[in-house]
Amino acid sequence: MSDTRTSAGVDNFAVSKKMFTWQVEGERSITILTAGNLATTQSLISLLDERSVSGEERDPSILHQPTMFQVARLVGATLREIIIGASETGQTSADQFGASIIVGGQIKGGKPTVFLVYPEGNFIEITEDTPYFQIGETKYGKPIIVRAYDPKMDFADAIKLLLVSFDSTVKSNLSVGLPFDLQIYExxxxxxxxxxxIQAxxxxxxxxxxxxxxALRDAFQKLPSYKV
Amino acid sequence: MSDTRTSAGVDNFAVSKKMFTWQVEGERSITILTAGNLATTQSLISLLDERSVSGEERDPSILHQPTMFQVARLVGATLREIIIGASETGQTSADQFGASIIVGGQIKGGKPTVFLVYPEGNFIEITEDTPYFQIGETKYGKPIIVRAYDPKMDFADAIKLLLVSFDSTVKSNLSVGLPFDLQIYExxxxxxxxxxxIQAxxxxxxxxxxxxxxALRDAFQKLPSYKV
Incomplete structure (x- = not known):
């Protein structure tokens, strides 16, 4: 799930999609979620898009990578190329052009999986112990995931948990806003x-x-009070 | 309430008090809570301490300020002096030496009040609309305050809310840890x-x-599920 708010200061915000999917019917489906500098993430999506249609050998395409691991490597390399290119003017640090990416999907012959790609281009994969990733404004929404996530929960409950987590963030921080984009991959x-x-x-x-x-206020009332 | 964990990386952490009180019986009680660079906040407390005992005119003391507003100004000026002094080596930016301070208390003739002092030395006071401040690792613990805070709640409930908020942070971030220091001012x-x-x-x-x-998991179960 991703929100859709992009902002450059509180006086300049807009709706912008942060979830993008590439697919080849019956063969692969790759979804990318983005967080961070919008110029960087838009460049990333445009480059991946362009290279996936040009079909030229010299520009590797995520549609031709044999595994999700190779897709993550390609996304990381492309992201790094954009960030370093933007920093080359020397006016500001690379940090300012930073972005984080979640890449999920499945390629025939492999299992579905999810990677978190850092601005430096390296990446990590989900594990059984922590089978989820957050990027962007992650802190407000983390406590409820830490408390309520259960590997045995079904998809309806998982979506509910995502909505509660995003809603905690929306209520605490102006840089995150509805609508939300949701994708379930089977x-x-x-x-x-x-x-x-999902609209407001x-x-x-x-x-x-x-x-x-x-429910929170009820739960809160039930806890013992602390008298000093 | 303040936690007591200080760290310079995950391999170097310790217990360090972040709540300090100066008082003159029957006349004033001033409490300072600190967050940020430990060298900066320890210098601040030491300078305020030293100047409050020296009694010399040239070093203004928080024990001699006529109002809480003047106390906040003095704390802000002292904090700024330390941060600028530390940055003067030119090796790193002032940001690295940053700290935020909460100053609360009462001086005879005035009402009890609370200020939030920024690293730049300027400050804001609590208002009826938002009668609380957070400093340091604030994000994880904010959603429950946003949801459950009620200006009419009693002190026992307010302490409970602080404990829930701190506990959400402790469970999500290694840089915050018990014991907690609590002070109620009458x-x-x-x-x-x-x-x-309050020990673990x-x-x-x-x-x-x-x-x-x-309680969270119960509350979560009661919410409607989102089927897609």
């Missing part, structure tokens, strides 16, 4: 059919956002 | 008698920390 489907944009007036999101406030 | 008491150190094995803290996890 193993061996090689499609992104189960995608959805979505009735279930509304029920979760208000219900969560009430 | 208007016109001019003492810090109601202070307490404190039974009420334990009940809140485990109870909160269970």
């Amino acid at each position: 193993t061996d489907s090689f499609t992104s059919d189960r995608s959805k944009r 007036d979505d009735p279930i999101y509304q029920a979760i956002a208000t219900g969560w406030g009430d | 208007t016109d008491s001019f003492t810090s008698d109601r202070s307490k150190r 094995d404190d039974p009420i803290y334990q009940a809140i920390a485990t109870g909160w996890g269970d």
Whole structure:
């Protein structure tokens, strides 16, 4: 799941998609989520896009990589190339052009998996112990994931957890906002059919956002008080 | 309330008090909470301490300021002097030596109040709309304050809220840790008698920390699921 707010200061914000999918029917489905400098992430998506249609050998395409690991390597190398290029003017540090990327998907012959790609171009893969990643404004939404995540939870509960986590962030930080983009990938489907944009007036999101406030206050009341 | 963990990397951490009180019986009680670079905050406390005992006119003391506003100005000026002094070697930016300070208390003739002092030395005061401040690693613990804070809550509930907020941070970030220092100031008491150190094995803290996890999971289960 990704939010869609982009901002350069509180007086300059807009809606901008941060989830992008490439697919070859029956063969691969690759989804990228972005966080960080918008010029960097837009360049990344455009370069990956351009190279996936040009079909030329000299420009490696994520549509021709044999494994998800190679896809992550290519995304990392492309991201690094953009950040270093932007920093070469020497006016500012590379940090300012930074971005983090989540790359998930499946290529025929391999299992579905997810990578987190750092601005330096290196990356890590999900593990059984921590089978999720956060990028961008991660801190507000982390405590509920730490507490409520359960590897045995079903997809409906996992989406609920994502909504509660994003909603905690939205209520605490102006740089994150609705609508949210959601994608569920079904193993061996090689499609992104189960995608959805969740608007602020979505009735279930509304029920979760208000219900969560009430549920939190109830839960809070039940705890013992600390008298000093 | 303040935590007591200080760290320079995960391999170098220690317990260090971040709450300090100066008082003149029947006349003033001033409490300072610190966050940020430990060398900066220790210098600040030492300078304030030294100047409060020397009694010399040329070094203004927080024990001689006529109002809490003047105390906040003095703390801000002292903090700025330390940060600029540390940056003068020119090796690194002033940011690295940064610290944020909360100054609260009461001086006879005035009301109790709280200020947040920035590394630049300027400061803001609590208002009726937002009568609390956070400094340091603030993000993990903010969502529960945003949701559960109620200006009408009593002190026992306020302490419970602080414990839940700190506990969310402790569970998400290694740079925050127990014990916690707590101080309640009673208007016109001019003492810090109601202070307490809360250890990790404190039974009420334990009940809140485990109870909160269970309560959160219960609350989470009650929310509607999102089917896609």
